[in-house]
Amino acid sequence: xxxxxxxxxxxxxxxxxxxxxxxxxxxxxxxxxxxxxxxxxxxxxxxxxxxxxxxxxxxxxxxxxxxxxxxxxxxxxxxxxxxxxxxxxxxxxxxxxxxxxxxxxxxxxxxxxxxxxxxxxxxxxxxxxxxxxxxxxxxxxxxxxxxxxxxxxxxxxxxxxxxxxxxxxxxxxxxxxxxxxxxxxxxxxxxxxxxxxxxxxxxxxxxxxxxxxxxxxxxxxxxxxxxxxxxxxxxxxxxxxxxxxxxxxxxxxxxxxxxxxxxxxxxxxxxxxxxxxxxxxxxxxxxxxxxxxxxxxxxxxx
Numbered sequence: 001x002x003x004x005x006x007x008x009x010x011x012x013x014x015x016x017x018x019x020x021x022x023x024x025x026x027x028x029x030x031x032x033x034x035x036x037x038x039x040x041x042x043x044x045x046x047x048x049x050x051x052x053x054x055x056x057x058x059x060x061x062x063x064x065x066x067x068x069x070x071x072x073x074x075x076x077x078x079x080x081x082x083x084x085x086x087x088x089x090x091x092x093x094x095x096x097x098x099x100x101x102x103x104x105x106x107x108x109x110x111x112x113x114x115x116x117x118x119x120x121x122x123x124x125x126x127x128x129x130x131x132x133x134x135x136x137x138x139x140x141x142x143x144x145x146x147x148x149x150x151x152x153x154x155x156x157x158x159x160x161x162x163x164x165x166x167x168x169x170x171x172x173x174x175x176x177x178x179x180x181x182x183x184x185x186x187x188x189x190x191x192x193x194x195x196x197x198x199x200x201x202x203x204x205x206x207x208x209x210x211x212x213x214x215x216x217x218x219x220x221x222x223x224x225x226x227x228x229x230x231x232x233x234x235x236x237x238x239x240x241x242x243x244x245x246x247x248x249x250x251x252x253x254x255x256x257x258x259x260x261x262x263x264x265x266x267x268x269x270x271x272x273x274x275x276x277x278x279x280x281x282x283x284x285x286x287x288x289x290x291x292x293x294x295x296x297x298x299x300x301x302x
Contacts, residue, residue: 011140012046042185194240
């Protein structure tokens, strides 16, 4: 009998679920050999890589972080009291599915969500609203306006799975060995040593103007931030950490753009294919390359 597999409890723009099999071959061989005991993900997002590693490798301790306070509230609530999370989300699901005006119900929840201010570590109402909106909004996007208000419109899915109780419990179980923090990605880097694997999945550098899939939070992440991240990558390399980093590939739209090739020229850079929405026109969406930077010998030769 196959064991149940936990999957991300959210849809997430730029999520790595489709790349997990590819990534598995690119992980450090020390991870498969059991030498790596700590995993760190400073930009956790939807957590596809986190949940995959926790279920497939012998990690003793993990640290995750994100600048999105509302997202981190979800991780914390699911970790500390998944039953309360399920209880509140189940109410939203039942009310929404029987509602004669789902669109109006969606916007009422969105308005409430935007009014709730997070003042502590756990807010289960905001957590349930977050997951509900993620499951019923357009493409599962998370986008905020200049005031930090969530503004993605309703999407008319016929029968969305809003409260996936079994999966939420599986996620909660895995999160028991995870320390969760909110804020700058740099705050978790001091947890790393030579027996640590760090996966960086920062906000991607835009490869087209007005690119929507990188709009994760209002603070943005510009080229200076990318350069600062590369410097942190180099410092961690000097500590002997095992590091993997993903980002967009500028060469999708400009063959002469060597921004990342120059920034990480002393490390191994590979390009992988992923389906991404990089254009509002459906005919111009499809497989594009992304870069993966490694400072180690990958688990399988490539």
